[in-house]
Amino acid sequence: MAKAFEFWFDFGSPASYLAHTQVAALAQATGAQAQYRPMLLGGVFQATGNHSPATIAAKGAYTFIDFDRFAARYHVPLNRNPHFPINTLTLMRGAVGLQLREPDRFMPYVDAVFRAIWVDALNLNDPAVVGAVLQAAGFDPAALLALTQDAQVKDRLKAVTQEAVERGVFGAPTFFVGSQMFWGQDRIDFVKQALEAHP
Amino acid sequence: MAKAFEFWFDFGSPASYLAHTQVAALAQATGAQAQYRPMLLGGVFQATGNHSPATIAAKGAYTFIDFDRFAARYHVPLNRNPHFPINTLTLMRGAVGLQLREPDRFMPYVDAVFRAIWVDALNLNDPAVVGAVLQAAGFDPAALLALTQDAQVKDRLKAVTQEAVERGVFGAPTFFVGSQMFWGQDRIDFVKQALEAHP
Numbered sequence: 131m132a133k134a135f136e137f138w139f140d141f142g143s144p145a146s147y148l149a150h151t152q153v154a155a156l157a158q159a160t161g162a163q164a165q166y167r168p169m170l171l172g173g174v175f176q177a178t179g180n181h182s183p184a185t186i187a188a189k190g191a192y193t194f195i196d197f198d199r200f201a202a203r204y205h206v207p208l209n210r211n212p213h214f215p216i217n218t219l220t221l222m223r224g225a226v227g228l229q230l231r232e233p234d235r236f237m238p239y240v241d242a243v244f245r246a247i248w249v250d251a252l253n254l255n256d257p258a259v260v261g262a263v264l265q266a267a268g269f270d271p272a273a274l275l276a277l278t279q280d281a282q283v284k285d286r287l288k289a290v291t292q293e294a295v296e297r298g299v300f301g302a303p304t305f306f307v308g309s310q311m312f313w314g315q316d317r318i319d320f321v322k323q324a325l326e327a328h329p
Numbered sequence: 330m331a332k333a334f335e336f337w338f339d340f341g342s343p344a345s346y347l348a349h350t351q352v353a354a355l356a357q358a359t360g361a362q363a364q365y366r367p368m369l370l371g372g373v374f375q376a377t378g379n380h381s382p383a384t385i386a387a388k389g390a391y392t393f394i395d396f397d398r399f400a401a402r403y404h405v406p407l408n409r410n411p412h413f414p415i416n417t418l419t420l421m422r423g424a425v426g427l428q429l430r431e432p433d434r435f436m437p438y439v440d441a442v443f444r445a446i447w448v449d450a451l452n453l454n455d456p457a458v459v460g461a462v463l464q465a466a467g468f469d470p471a472a473l474l475a476l477t478q479d480a481q482v483k484d485r486l487k488a489v490t491q492e493a494v495e496r497g498v499f500g501a502p503t504f505f506v507g508s509q510m511f512w513g514q515d516r517i518d519f520v521k522q523a524l525e526a527h528p
Contacts, residue, residue, distance in 0.1 A: 180385045188377045188499040192512055199519055300387035313391055316515060320398055 133328065134163040135321055136306040138294055140171035141225075142218040144197050144208065147248040149303040149315035150240065151206040156318055160325040166240065168225035170218065171302045173291040178300040182215065200315065213253040219287075221254065223278035226286045231277065235269070242267035332527070333362040334520055335505040337493055339370035340424075341417040343396050343407065346447040348502040348514035349439065350405040355517055359524040365439065367424035369417065370501045372490040377499040381414065399514065412452040418486075420453065422477035425485045430476065434468070441466035 137153050139146035157164040175181060184190035194210055201208035221243055228236040246252045246263040253259050261271035277283055294304070298311055305312040307324040336352050338345035356363040374380060383389035393409055400407035420442055427435040445451045445462040452458050460470035476482055493503070497510055504511040506523040 178385055178387045180388055186377055186379045186499060188494075188497050189379055192497060192499065192510060195510075196512070196516075295387075298387050298391060300385060300391065311391060311394070313395070317395075 132163050133161060133325060134165055135160075135325060136165045136167050138167040138169050138299055138302060138304040138306070140169060140218055140302045141221050141243050141247055141254075142214075142216045143171055143302040144194070144211075144248055145315040146303040147244045148197060148200050148204065148206070148208065149305075149318065150244050151204055152315070152318055156322060156325075160322055162325045166225075166229075166236065167290065167294070168222050168229070168287070169294045169299070169302070170222050170287055170291045172218070173288070174294055174299055174301070177292075177295040180300045184215065207249045209249060209251045211247055211251045211253075213251075213255055216247060216254050218254075220257075220275075220278045221260070223283050223287050224274055226290060227274075227277040227280060227283040230283065230286060238267060239264075239269065242269075331362050332360060332524060333364055334359075334524060335364045335366050337366040337368050337498055337501060337503040337505070339368060339417055339501045340420050340442050340446055340453075341413075341415045342370055342501040343393070343410075343447055344514040345502040346443045347396060347399050347403065347405070347407065348504075348517065349443050350403055351514070351517055355521060355524075359521055361524045365424075365428075365435065366489065366493070367421050367428070367486070368493045368498070368501070369421050369486055369490045371417070372487070373494055373498055373500070376491075376494040379499045383414065406448045408448060408450045410446055410450045412450075412454055415446060415453050417453075419456075419474075419477045420459070422482050422486050423473055425489060426473075426476040426479060426482040429482065429485060437466060438463075438468065441468075 135156070137149065139150065141147075153164045153166075156162075182190075183193045197208060224239060224243075225236065228239050242263060243254070246259075247254055252263065254263070257275075264271045264274055297306070301313055303313075303315055305317065305321045307321060307328070310324050312321050312324070334355070336348065338349065340346075352363045355361075381389075382392045396407060423438060423442075424435065427438050441462060442453070445458075446453055451462065453462070456474075460474075463470045463473055496505070500512055502512075502514055504516065504520045506520060506527070509523050511520050511523070
């Protein structure tokens, strides 16, 4: 079996965006396959009792300073989104829907949505803005919206979010190397170490 | 003014212990003075609304796995304390009391208490165990207990904990380089970078 790691994420999480910017380099450096696992972070929070750091004022303020430091270290753009938090239910359904039905279009979608939220700081709570972002990225917004309303897609997002919770996920991003779990975009070095330990 | 960094901690925090094991090396590598700042983490949590990760079952379980990974990276011993959480009010009063009255004895005290909790996994909720630990470290337990009951010492711990909250602290350990705040034993590399940026 090829060496692989799982990358569990939600578009609404700036740490997930930061990690996403590093996943390709991690895969390349380790020769491991990156397996993107979309999940609904709100569902994970509900199931585990965990909360966004933004719910604690002092922690929320610091968290963005910390993310800025990592963005500088990674040399990637990151902008605070004034519309945060974004309700990502439809966006995450789009991600699992494309994985099911059009896997080749999954990564362009992921790139476009992460960029819209965390680089262009757009209001993806607004369906019109989502439509414009998708159109600019070469998608048919109406077809994608229909996909997110598909019962199989809705059920799939519920099932994978439940899988995440059962495996111990409580936040995003979360990496797995086999059964070893790593929480946070700041644990990529440990993920790399785990992949290198099992060639 | 000599280059310096502040290290805010509470004995009850395993991440504070891990950071403590690295502080001397950080000071040596950067030529900066380490300023130990004891605080009452419970007071910080109360003031900010923050909570220990241990209050979320999945997060609490993971956190200790994460600490074990850092202990291995740092090549330092770390053992889970079955008596966790430890009520550290008296222990932190001892720390600020020694800083006020016997500063030369502060660091041996800090070393002894951290080691008792996070290496020897002792029950420092038990005053008899605390007494034995202090005696073994060359302290007079009765004199130290009297120090922790001193009104000036009690007020000092309240005041410094309030100072921490006012400066944005919400967890432990927290480092400051001037006004730049860094939360977590996993941010020592950023602290180092900040110290190196201002020679």
